Amino acid sequence: MEYDREFLTGTVGVLILSLLNEREMYGYELLREAERRSSSAFQLKEGTVYPALHHMERSGLLRGRWRNSETGRSRKYYSLTAKGRRQAESKRRQWLQISAAMRSILGDSHA
């Protein structure tokens, strides 16, 4: 399903922080994981995710390190820093409050 861009603005950061809060991932893995977990509802553009990852890394929320996979392929894995973990938790709380407020306005039948 194609979503209105306005709805998705600001969700990329929350998605990245939430997924990386579970384990470290590389860019491609992160995209596929978001797609799989949302049953393809979130088909993020790679062109959106990589600038967001670099922005978060430079802001000190993520740490990137190169590592070889079992297949010998070199990948840049991202993990959360302590600051990133705090940010992930804060964003998660805010998101739950917003979605609860939206549900109460739209009604459960629309949620």
Add this chain to the structure above:
Amino acid sequence: MREEIDAFIEPIVAAAQIPSRRCRDELRRELRSHFEESGLTPEALADAVVRFGNTARIGDSLRTVYRRDYILFYVAKVAACVAAATLAAILIETIASLRLEGGMDAWRLSPDFARAAGFGVFLTLALVAAVEATRAPFTWSRAVVSLGCYAIVSACALSVTANSVGAVATASVLATIGVGGARATTAWTSRALLTLAAFAVVEYVLHQSLGITFGPIRALAASAILLMLWASTITIVAFSDRAFLGAFRKT
């Protein structure tokens, strides 16, 4: 396949305007690794390219991320340019102020050296500010910052010596003419002659209006020294521009 991936990645890396070679290489490596993950068949690559989105927009997003580094690098370039041009101006004014005295066996600096060197440095700063303010593509922010910095330096000079108003005004007028002259034609000879003539006219008219005896020959001689300052500054700016742009092309 590697060439096709690189052909897609390179415009993104270039548009990102990342000053650090290490960061550029890392971005290349990461994007390359992404496409390799997507699959190396022509169909998989075509699909990955479509999913990736518009290269210009991705480049813009990455440029925003690395904006602070770019600005710092740009400021360092201008500072290096100002330092080199100032040194060159002092050297030119020193050579121009040397006089043979004491039975032609001793070189001395003319009594006017300090004033001439100060003016030379000021003209250099005005030229660099004018070049940066009017650089293509024109942006209001760069013009305001360049002219603002020049205004601050002028205010500092005026606070030290109140009678430097004339020097500030003259340097500003000459810098405007100098930048106009540098862009008037592409041939160096015609640029130099045009600028020399304009400088001489300004020097002559200015001194006449102040009631100072300053003939056309003297105006031309003074302008020849100013022209050397102009030429050295314009050359240093062009060289630093090439070095700046070249830094982004290094792989």
